[in-house]
Amino acid sequence: MGRKPPSKKVKVHFEPDNVDIIAEQGENLLEAATNAGVDINASCGGAGVCGTCKVLIKKGEVESTRTEKVSQEEYEQGVRQACQSRIIIDLVVDIPVASRLETAILVQEAKMPSGIERAEAIATGWGFNPPLSKLFVALPPPTSKDNVSDLTRLLRSIKQRYHLSNISVDFDALRKLPRVLRKKDWQVTVTTLVTAAKTKTVRRKPLIINIEPGNTGKKHFSLAFDIGTTGVRGQLLDLNRGNVIAEGIAYNGQISYGADVITRIAYSQKPGGLRKLQQAVVSTINQIIDELLAQSRCDVEHIGHIIAAGNTTMTHILLGIDPKYIRLAPYTPTASFIPPVKARSLGIRVGKHVHLFAFPSVASYVGGDIVSGILGAGVHQRETLTFYMDIGTNGEIVIGNSDWMVTAACSAGPAFEGGGVKHGMIATAGAIEDFGINPSSFEPIINTIGGTKPKGICGSGLINITAGLLEAGVIGQNGRFDTHLPTKRIREGGDGYEYVLAWAAETQIGKDIVITEIDIDNLIRAKAAMYAGCQTLTKSVGITCSDLEQVIIAGAFGSHIDIEKSITIGLLPDIPRDRFIFIGNGSLLGARLTSFSIDLLDDARKVALMMTNFELSVDGNFMSNYTASLFLPHPNAEEFPTVYKRLGKLQKNKR
């Protein structure tokens, strides 16, 4: 087949980043920029209809038709839609803030959860620069005057086009090279991965992990995972646009081997136990991947990377590393920083080239999930004295700011994720999440995730139900039901007294959905562990809860946590409500943002290194704080002034 004569090259200078690229005359401005790694937001994918890719041509001129997205005034100033512009001569182009991809992502992130403003608790300042890149290169075919090796030819072109040297190549990718190069006339897309954080002594060294014929740059996806003890959550990310295109959640298949990390570790010590646990979580991951692919109609071969955050035990087991010493004093994990590993070698059904990066951990009970959450929330970037709590099975808390951080694990138990709760479930469709109660008839008003018939209760539902029952006087300070109330909803069941949230006919499961005294007991113990942890950790750094300038709540238990109700039951401290921010699944947030920015990969290392672990179990105060917290509300009225004031009012109204 004939080759076109080489086109004329022109130079485009982008401001404010001061990046120069060489483009071909006639090339589309948006494509040229994207190919060269200069990111311009283009929500519609370059169709010309969204107007998000507007740029200012400061010097030179492009061939461009004005659409309705550019006003006459803007047009005269030199504003053009990058996707509608052809490059003719050398240019100086300014990319306004509104067209920068990073901004686009922040806006999306901030819009996601339930109305609470989250943008102020998300890491900022990072450039959109995923650790996984796709580079399209058209190589000059070899001649007898220029017959260097295929690899040298490829690296030379990458260097010329993208100014990248210091690249290494994965052996499996190398083996494909001669065939792939010749398949589409020496045009290939190279996938590179930066696997290690930049340190003072180590420069970033991209690794070529895949080579595909032709230009596959548009198919550029990755996965972010939160590997929880109870539930596993995954997102499929589009690395061109910086957005989530599908989400999935499933129970961690390890649940049948034990509810918490301690029993899992015990199981791992049986013959073949570690292998079984590993296979169980990998099978859960594969199930979620299948779901994400089905939702998005994306092809598995276009997934190029996985970033996973999980607690230390989950991370060890996923990678097949023996977690034995995590539960034996003095509680040492095998590794906090783990090199990336090929996902296929763990049994994850993705392309041979896909690496899995596991977030670094701090200690045996302060894992990659908390590092990921702190990172995603940007706690390490601000001077604000922040209290970060990840409300889940392990219950990890952090106090600190950009200068210092202390952290502790509270061992809350699985109640917040629906574990140890009769009708408990993870926060997925059908879970009762919101609850109200008629103060006279004691009839419930329930809301479920997805608005379907109820199936069970998720962690946030459990909090809201318990607080509602307490406020209505259905349960007392010890969590026991007032069995004298005139309602059929309170009755004696197989596990002691219970309250019927939904009658069998109203449910998906064909059985009454109830909350039992045992469920409430489990929640009391869980919230007591979190609050006692908070008291102990604040005291250890010489402050009190009221000194906290910001409280960031993360958790996988549902996205509708009610701050007021959480304070009522004594889970959160009674401080001004505007200091609370709920960010949802922090672990997944950090994993997602790191998939979008290599800067955060560097930060993850810094965050893990700057955290000081505080062992609550060796502090005498923790046990007494815990015991004192085993009531609803917390018995110390001085620490919970607004709760006592309100509950007093409620009692008065009732009388």
Added chain:
Amino acid sequence: MGRKPPSKKVKVHFEPDNVDIIAEQGENLLEAATNAGVDINASCGGAGVCGTCKVLIKKGEVESTRTEKVSQEEYEQGVRQACQSRIIIDLVVDIPVASRLETAILVQEAKMPSGIERAEAIATGWGFNPPLSKLFVALPPPTSKDNVSDLTRLLRSIKQRYHLSNISVDFDALRKLPRVLRKKDWQVTVTTLVTAAKTKTVRRKPLIINIEPGNTGKKHFSLAFDIGTTGVRGQLLDLNRGNVIAEGIAYNGQISYGADVITRIAYSQKPGGLRKLQQAVVSTINQIIDELLAQSRCDVEHIGHIIAAGNTTMTHILLGIDPKYIRLAPYTPTASFIPPVKARSLGIRVGKHVHLFAFPSVASYVGGDIVSGILGAGVHQRETLTFYMDIGTNGEIVIGNSDWMVTAACSAGPAFEGGGVKHGMIATAGAIEDFGINPSSFEPIINTIGGTKPKGICGSGLINITAGLLEAGVIGQNGRFDTHLPTKRIREGGDGYEYVLAWAAETQIGKDIVITEIDIDNLIRAKAAMYAGCQTLTKSVGITCSDLEQVIIAGAFGSHIDIEKSITIGLLPDIPRDRFIFIGNGSLLGARLTSFSIDLLDDARKVALMMTNFELSVDGNFMSNYTASLFLPHPNAEEFPTVYKRLGKLQKNKR
């Protein structure tokens, strides 16, 4: 079990390298130095009997008994045997040149071959610093105050003890870590490998590839291989002492798929062909490893590294990389620089942690074997205008010095390795290597490798026999026998006329061993290709053969090449004999030396990059030079004055 209280630390400063180490009071000076990577020669392994580890204590004093190896006068000057000295206080120690390990190795290298002084053609100036290291570390066990991860603990101790940071860890090694650390009371030996050459932008980054319980530092071996088209040669190396402890050779199992690289590449294109060829050479390598282990009684698990040098095709096939385009114009290999690969993944039967490093190549027909040879011979280190020739199936030649190098492949064919020769064989026991002939009776005098009964003829034997027959007038300038001579040794056989070198009864094979006219024809073509290559390449850089200041001859065809006879048949140019140096298997030499020194790993990269490939096939002169060389001796008497003078004399004597 109880642990000793920590000993007092003292500082030892070594000159002339200006290295400081921290040792424990009471520690053995030789061991402390070795553990810290300061190399002192100790031929007897520290038994005190060889006296090679003498050092000068310049400041401070050691506890040491004088043995007969240290004279009273030396003792008074402060000379001590490092192996007999205990460190008590801070020291300044001078390591004299005679005790430096590098010197010890050079002397060994120089001693090896057949009397010709080789030391002047071996790379110098490198420190003994193998890319594979074993580091013994005793870790402080974890406590509740210090419960960092096992990996962090290990890296911290390595940093303290060996001043090494910037270390990464292989995932398989990481998985073993918790078990191994606790097996011998937190004492472990870590094996590190430097896999990449240092460049301007890339620092060396050791990779932890293995962890063993206790101190296994004494068992520290690696393998060097020359992967030839015809034969494969391997050496087992002791990385503590820098010496060869066993050697093995075998035919490349690929021979049954074709005699030269072109037929091998053709075979690789059949379905399953590449896989079969790879398995064939791997099986040969495994066979040699078994032999080396049997010879040395070394355990396979103590082998930690493999360095292999081979031509471009052999390297591609060994690694399972498609060599297709090597034989199609414009002859591009897949890669010249190939990342190290785990040997087990290729099917080589060594430990899971062992990496194979393949020498970089220059072009499709200028491979890692020639780069290795140039490196081992130190051609790149000297200003001397050097001609390097690797006489083998491919016949590669290089002209250059420390400033520039040009190289070409002559495609000599397999005759130099016994291929295409009726009784040809590789240079192993039973091969006829040396030959003399009675000028009156025409009876032969033969010498075989190993002094056994003859089995066949190796490449150097073929040269010597042909030259001998020529000088005695048994064959003429066209390589045909003078059938009128009065001897039964010349007769007509199945392949035309032949000369009987040994009667059946005198051989190991129970058949007459003969040299045929076809054999001589093959040798003539092979030597013509080499010499024409030499003429063409010298001319291309504007010099003549007589300008060459040094001629280094490498080859796997046997270690007794006779320079005079090689000039007689027109293989080597007729220049002063003191310019010739024979270094044996240059490819294996470079692989071995690089196993001993990381400096040479860096140099290998430089050498491969500085070589300019010259395609003989596209130079019109080559074909005419080749055709003109197809006679014995070379027909141009002016180019071979001493040969014509001597042959003239011989003819005169006969008359």
